[in-house]
Amino acid sequence: MKKPNIKLNIRITLAVFVFLFVILAGYLGYSVEKYGPVWFSMPYNPRIAAARENVRAGDVYDRNGVKLAWSEDGERRYAKDEDTRRAVAHVVGDTKGKTVGAQTYFAKYLYGYDKSVFERIGLAVSGEEPGGSDIKLTIDADLSTYIYNHMDYNGAVVVLNYTTGEVLASVSKPSFDAENLPDSQEDEGQGSQYVNRATMGKYPPGSTIKIITAAAALDNGIDFSYDCTGSQIIEGQDITCPEEEGHGEVEIESAFIESCNTYFGVMSSKLGGDVLYKYAKKFLYNINFNFSDFLLYSSEFETSDNLGDIAWAGVGQYNDLITPMHNAMIAASIGNGGNMMEPKLLLDVFHGGNSVYKYTKNALTTVVQPETVEKIKKFMKETVQEGTAKSAQVEGYTVCGKTGTAEYVEDDEIKNHSWFVGFVDGNKHPIAISVILEGAGYGSAHAAPLAGDMLSYAIDLGY
Numbered sequence: 001m002k003k004p005n006i007k008l009n010i011r012i013t014l015a016v017f018v019f020l021f022v023i024l025a026g027y028l029g030y031s032v033e034k035y036g037p038v039w040f041s042m043p044y045n046p047r048i049a050a051a052r053e054n055v056r057a058g059d060v061y062d063r064n065g066v067k068l069a070w071s072e073d074g075e076r077r078y079a080k081d082e083d084t085r086r087a088v089a090h091v092v093g094d095t096k097g098k099t100v101g102a103q104t105y106f107a108k109y110l111y112g113y114d115k116s117v118f119e120r121i122g123l124a125v126s127g128e129e130p131g132g133s134d135i136k137l138t139i140d141a142d143l144s145t146y147i148y149n150h151m152d153y154n155g156a157v158v159v160l161n162y163t164t165g166e167v168l169a170s171v172s173k174p175s176f177d178a179e180n181l182p183d184s185q186e187d188e189g190q191g192s193q194y195v196n197r198a199t200m201g202k203y204p205p206g207s208t209i210k211i212i213t214a215a216a217a218l219d220n221g222i223d224f225s226y227d228c229t230g231s232q233i234i235e236g237q238d239i240t241c242p243e244e245e246g247h248g249e250v251e252i253e254s255a256f257i258e259s260c261n262t263y264f265g266v267m268s269s270k271l272g273g274d275v276l277y278k279y280a281k282k283f284l285y286n287i288n289f290n291f292s293d294f295l296l297y298s299s300e301f302e303t304s305d306n307l308g309d310i311a312w313a314g315v316g317q318y319n320d321l322i323t324p325m326h327n328a329m330i331a332a333s334i335g336n337g338g339n340m341m342e343p344k345l346l347l348d349v350f351h352g353g354n355s356v357y358k359y360t361k362n363a364l365t366t367v368v369q370p371e372t373v374e375k376i377k378k379f380m381k382e383t384v385q386e387g388t389a390k391s392a393q394v395e396g397y398t399v400c401g402k403t404g405t406a407e408y409v410e411d412d413e414i415k416n417h418s419w420f421v422g423f424v425d426g427n428k429h430p431i432a433i434s435v436i437l438e439g440a441g442y443g444s445a446h447a448a449p450l451a452g453d454m455l456s457y458a459i460d461l462g463y
Helices: 006-040 046-054 082-087 117-126 141-149 206-219 252-258 261-271 273-282 307-314 324-335 370-386 447-460
Strands: 067-072 075-078 134-137 155-161 167-173 226-228 231-234 237-240 248-250 339-341 346-351 363-366 399-410 413-424 431-437
Touching: 082 141, 141 155, 141 167, 141 447, 155 324, 155 447, 167 447, 206 252, 206 261, 206 273, 206 307, 206 324, 206 370, 206 399, 206 413, 226 261, 231 261, 231 307, 237 261, 237 307, 248 252, 252 261, 252 370, 261 273, 261 307, 273 307, 324 339, 324 370, 324 399, 324 413, 324 431, 370 399, 399 447, 413 447, 431 447
Parallel strands: none
Antiparallel strands: 067 075, 134 346, 155 167, 155 431, 226 248, 231 237, 339 363, 399 413, 413 431
């Protein structure tokens, strides 16, 4: 009987363990590199908690130098105007673990963790009070406050520079006052105000998803004439239009302008679930976002084998969910020629009066080709000029947009969220916007006029 080669077996076993160790070490290194900043910036990180006790945190400013948060007499102070505090609350955040805003996400700057070991030793030797760097955010406090004061419903408004990715405003309502946070007992049951609806709120996209459905159809050569009578049965499901009597004879452009559900439902069933899913993913549905400046929840898109489900998915009323920030990114990508930029909040970092940070824009993806983008842009332009989004017009400027009316059920009653997404066309004012108003009703009646007002104000501010 042949004796087992013990030495060979030991070598093989050792090689396997070394191989597994290398894989584990590589994965840990990848995880730290990819997710380390997010882990570090969690509110309950003990290093941050310790720093709050021993380090004077840096100041937080808006892009124009308006002071939004600072330390005074051992306490954290916030903007003097309460409306401003509430308007920027979810972006700036707090230091008591209620939210994950700039004060936790950029803690490494605010508490001096970006400084080298030698700098920290120098501070300790000199006896100087340890302190962090000041940061400047991309948001405009004036624009944010204006938006907050003109929101008659809960929801969110996001304004982006679509060429650079700068977040000019990200307002979530209801909000909170970081200067006067209630204690935990008083705060019980009031958690909704701490949810950043702009980045964490997931809503049915409604007809705003027709930007993606239309792009899929154009790329796949699907355009047909259709007589809309107000409803269409597709594999046992009744696809209905808001216009009960129907839109009459439509094709892809007029159906987009009038937001014809039955046309887009039929078109989606022709495209099929796999194609719709593919294009939703091109626009970054079903993606885990890992942004450098804030946490953004992923959006969800799914279809089924049933053509009725596919039809509803193509009009944004199946199991689709999207955040207002992501919807702003989609609109911005059309304004930016198909290039979707990473949205960013950190504009600059100052230490000792000197800038130690360089803002760098980052392109995430090209959603579709330029020729398709131009057609979608034309559809969106005509939607504002003569379609469902006429109330979003801004005198003297070309606004492109899409309304959405997203159904949801509450207390056995069907209600509607009001959506508008769009942008100002042209390089002079490269601003995109997303508006969601909870339970407000039709997008054309509520979100669109608010968006037009906000875009007009942003232009007046020079954006």
